[in-house]
Amino acid sequence: MKTLKTKLEKKGVYFSTKLPSHPQISKILNIQKTTSKGIMDLSKSFQSSSPRKKEKINRKLLSSWKEQSKHAQYNNKVSPLVICDRKLQQYPEVNTWLKNYPVYFVSAGEKLKNIDFFPTHINKILKISTHKKLSGFISLGGGSVGDFTGFIASVYKRGVPLIHIPSTWLSAMDSAHGGKTALNTKEIKNIIGSYCFPKAVFIVKKLLYQTGREKGLTKASTHFEKKKKQIEKAKGTLPFLSEKEKKSAEGELVKIALIVGGTFYKEVLKKYLIKKSFSHLDLWLLLPQAILSKLKIVEEDPYEKKGLRLLLNLGHTLGHALESYFKIPHGQAVLYGITFATHWSHRRFTLSPLFLKEMSFFIEKQKKLAFYFRKIPLPTLAELLLQDKKRVNKDRVNFIFLKGSGRVFVEEISVQKIIKEVQRQSFL
Numbered sequence: 001m002k003t004l005k006t007k008l009e010k011k012g013v014y015f016s017t018k019l020p021s022h023p024q025i026s027k028i029l030n031i032q033k034t035t036s037k038g039i040m041d042l043s044k045s046f047q048s049s050s051p052r053k054k055e056k057i058n059r060k061l062l063s064s065w066k067e068q069s070k071h072a073q074y075n076n077k078v079s080p081l082v083i084c085d086r087k088l089q090q091y092p093e094v095n096t097w098l099k100n101y102p103v104y105f106v107s108a109g110e111k112l113k114n115i116d117f118f119p120t121h122i123n124k125i126l127k128i129s130t131h132k133k134l135s136g137f138i139s140l141g142g143g144s145v146g147d148f149t150g151f152i153a154s155v156y157k158r159g160v161p162l163i164h165i166p167s168t169w170l171s172a173m174d175s176a177h178g179g180k181t182a183l184n185t186k187e188i189k190n191i192i193g194s195y196c197f198p199k200a201v202f203i204v205k206k207l208l209y210q211t212g213r214e215k216g217l218t219k220a221s222t223h224f225e226k227k228k229k230q231i232e233k234a235k236g237t238l239p240f241l242s243e244k245e246k247k248s249a250e251g252e253l254v255k256i257a258l259i260v261g262g263t264f265y266k267e268v269l270k271k272y273l274i275k276k277s278f279s280h281l282d283l284w285l286l287l288p289q290a291i292l293s294k295l296k297i298v299e300e301d302p303y304e305k306k307g308l309r310l311l312l313n314l315g316h317t318l319g320h321a322l323e324s325y326f327k328i329p330h331g332q333a334v335l336y337g338i339t340f341a342t343h344w345s346h347r348r349f350t351l352s353p354l355f356l357k358e359m360s361f362f363i364e365k366q367k368k369l370a371f372y373f374r375k376i377p378l379p380t381l382a383e384l385l386l387q388d389k390k391r392v393n394k395d396r397v398n399f400i401f402l403k404g405s406g407r408v409f410v411e412e413i414s415v416q417k418i419i420k421e422v423q424r425q426s427f428l
């Protein structure tokens with residue numbers, strides 16, 4: 001675990017219990033810090049000097065102070081802008097930390113990424129920038145805030161530095177890494193975007209652990225969860241990440257484990273088998289390896305030119321369509337997508353019985369998937385599939401198949417073929 005974290009630090013990913021300090025941020029963003037070293041040296045020699053020399057030193061000290069205060073003023077005017085999920089204001093630590101920076105509060109969610117509202121946001125940000133010289137942007141929030149902030153950082157003055165502080169498991173595990181930014185149009189999710197590789201990503205345990213729910217919630221405790229939320233709201237105490245947010249990360253974790261295979265896959269499978277879900281502690285322990293695995297793929301194919309990065313879309317082709325239509329959590333939709341890809345891969349290439357058995361623990365119930373398939377009109381599904389960014393031409397998309405853990409590959413396939421397979425799986 002320690003060596004993994006050291007490896008990640010070299011790649012700009014820092015794990016910590018607290019939000020990053022002001023000097024840490026300044027160093028990363030290369031904000032000039034005034035040094036008082038010269039003044040200190042002068043002050044030291046002042047004690048042992050003759051009266052004439054003391055006078056000379058006094059003059060020097062005065063001009064240094066003047067110089068320093070000029071810099072201090074300048075430094076005050078140069079700062080990164082924090083784009084922060086307004087929900088996080090409820091955490092006292094976040095609130096204190098935010099006092100160091102100008103902040104633009106946003107409401108998290110897909111609406112934030114809607115391109116129709118982008119001009120309003122950018123105009124407000126430009127207004128802030130008339131008072132402060134913006135040296136970069138820091139996103140503090142989940143994946144929607146990260147995608148939005150990343151996009152702004154990539155277009156503001158043709159690109160300024162970006163730092164991510166992810167506050168959901170999904171963003172800590174996936175969206176904060178890899179440099180993809182995205183906005184949505186009314187019809188198509190993530191269709192507008194850019195690459196903006198963050199200078200640093202700070203994974204802050206406290207932000208992710210806000211539920212403190214090590215045991216994880218079962219369906220039966222949903223009532224308890226609602227009650228607790230009401231009580232906490234009434235008391236004005238902290239919000240916490242819901243099970244839905246945790247589930248979203250689980251889909252991405254299973255996906256990356258399947259792609260890399262080997263011992264990581266075995267470890268993820270073993271942890272999952274115990275509770276049929278991951279606890280916060282499981283996610284925290286598996287996080288470094290999941291991030292490192294994603295970064296290795298991204299480093300080899302940062303702009304998705306070699307086909308390697310496409311593998312990260314395992315489960316996403318169908319997953320995105322179901323997510324858009326049924327408004328189900330991203331991770332759950334990805335798990336359905338992986339279920340579909342597994343059944344289809346088995347039909348086409350015959351998967352090993354052991355792998356199939358293992359997958360039956362992981363993947364969502366086929367019956368539930370068949371239920372969704374019967375509810376979505378097939379022409380609508382075809383339309384949604386064709387909106388996929390992995391579309392290669394008029395009616396074909398890149399689809400990720402798998403032959404085993406660590407053995408995933410891309411194949412160009414027609415949407416008609418996907419629809420045929422959906423029809424087949426509707427009756428499984």
Ligand SMILES: NC(=O)c1ccc[n+]([C@@H]2O[C@H](COP(=O)([O-])OP(=O)(O)OC[C@H]3O[C@@H](n4cnc5c(N)ncnc54)[C@H](O)[C@@H]3O)[C@@H](O)[C@H]2O)c1
Nearest residue numbers: 087108109142143144145167168170171175180207240241
């Ligand atoms: N760029 C990428 O590579 C990439 C990859 C995967 C997903 N995404 C994008 O990420 C987004 C989904 O991310 P998300 O699930 O983090 O969503 P989100 O940002 O919408 O956050 C989900 C909810 O959790 C709340 N929240 C955030 N942090 C919290 C905390 N610490 N405590 C309590 N509540 C908190 C938010 O207010 C929101 O209500 C989607 O827009 C998706 O397209 C991007």
